[in-house]
Amino acid sequence: MSASKGNVRRNRPQKHQNRTAFRNDLHDTSKKTKSLNALQVSGVCTRCKEIIEWKIKYKKYKPLAAPRKCVGCDQKTVRQAYHIFCNKCSTEKRVCAKCCKSSEETSIVPEIQQEQPAQDKDLQAMMKNLPERKRRTILRYLKKQEGEQTPLQIEKLMSDMLKLDDDDFFDDLLSDECSDVTD
Secondary structure: OOOOOOOOOOOOOOOOOOOOOOOOOOOOOOHHHHHHHOOOOOOOEHHHHHHHHHHHHOOOOOOOOOOEOOOOOOOOOEOOOOOOOOHHHHHHHOEOOOOOOEOOOOOEOOHHHHHHHHHHHHHHHHHHOOOHHHHHHHHHHHHHOOOOOOHHHHHHHHHHHHHOOOOHHHHHHHHHHHHHHHO
């Protein structure tokens, strides 16, 4: 930008255009980078979550070397970087663990809601490896049992399915479906 007073618009485009997106694990395959990429940010408001995720994405995140002192309980229980409240105090006081804004001002993402998409991703990953016939059989079964089953029951069903190499499991499901059709 020009240093002249009042000139706030630049007339030329950016000199160095980014051809590819930045990847924090492109040349760095260390355990630290892998653990940071797998880190789940929880207990903070959406704005703070986006800030912390940006820091992780662009290698600006600096994890804590030792636990820090919580502002709420004065114990060394803060284990996440950039947080000032421990998980216990932030849930009790219903505030963001980073910026201390109340849950009315910001929407704190509950950990239960974060677990559900993770289970859905696991389910999708397990079903991706199955043949089409078996996948459709399971999807029909899950659709039929939609309101009745909890995520734990679905997970148990998928683990039973993966344990059995033969078609006994699927034959049982098919026989259940066929009996429903004939009734």
